[in-house]
Amino acid sequence: xxxxxxxxxxxxxxxxxxxxxxxxxxxxxxxxxxxxxxxxxxxxxxxxxxxxxxxxxxxxxxxxxxxxxxxxxxxxxxxxxxxxxxxxxxxxxxxxxxxxxxxxxxxxxxxxxxxxxxxxxxxxxxxxxxxxxxxxxxxxxxxxxxxxxxxxxxxxxxxxxxxxxxxxxxxxxxxxxxxxxxxxxxxxxxxxxxxxxxxxxxxxxxxxxxxxxxxxxxxxxxxxxxxxxxxxxxxxxxxxxxxxxxxxx
Ligand SMILES: [Ca+2]
Ligand SMILES: [Ca+2]
Numbered sequence: 001x002x003x004x005x006x007x008x009x010x011x012x013x014x015x016x017x018x019x020x021x022x023x024x025x026x027x028x029x030x031x032x033x034x035x036x037x038x039x040x041x042x043x044x045x046x047x048x049x050x051x052x053x054x055x056x057x058x059x060x061x062x063x064x065x066x067x068x069x070x071x072x073x074x075x076x077x078x079x080x081x082x083x084x085x086x087x088x089x090x091x092x093x094x095x096x097x098x099x100x101x102x103x104x105x106x107x108x109x110x111x112x113x114x115x116x117x118x119x120x121x122x123x124x125x126x127x128x129x130x131x132x133x134x135x136x137x138x139x140x141x142x143x144x145x146x147x148x149x150x151x152x153x154x155x156x157x158x159x160x161x162x163x164x165x166x167x168x169x170x171x172x173x174x175x176x177x178x179x180x181x182x183x184x185x186x187x188x189x190x191x192x193x194x195x196x197x198x199x200x201x202x203x204x205x206x207x208x209x210x211x212x213x214x215x216x217x218x219x220x221x222x223x224x225x226x227x228x229x230x231x232x233x234x235x236x237x238x239x240x241x242x243x244x245x246x247x248x249x
Pocket of ligand 2: 221222223224225226227228229231232
């Protein structure tokens, strides 16, 4: 009799231990309620950025959709209470962002216009800058800072357009942006589309000055050599009465 009772007690203890083990497994292995289910343990990245050569995850975020799995060509999202992204052949789908292009808005046909651009690439690639004059003229130099050299004589389109193409060596994608450059006729130093007495006066006001002087006005330098002298007077005289070009006013 005693042995039967002892066997029953041993059996009860074993059942209790099995139930405890099962409960412990359920607690460690998953959680659920009416509104969510986490079928397996979830390890969060702590909200920070992490990545490798083949994937990138930026923070963990709460899930607002039903439990499931979604994917595209570049990621697999295995849903849990947090999203975790596993990159598969990570690649960028957005071309470089061209922030700004700095250009002189209006210049003489005898001058060269400085062009510079800034761009960024969310893929972290090296960027190649390609400048293409769409209406004639030439690009001097290469890279993010170049010069545009218009033809020395008109007629000039108004405005000239130069296209910048920026290409990422990681994504292989390119972005384009076009800028306008207005070219005024030689001698039309004040840029009103006619060479007249007003241009003579502007040259006279700055006669003898050179670039860097306190009252320097680059417009008076009709020959674009950094000084206002007899050559500028001569250029205005040669062009006197001419009309055309791209008015800057
Ligand atoms: Ca003028
Ligand atoms: Ca000059």
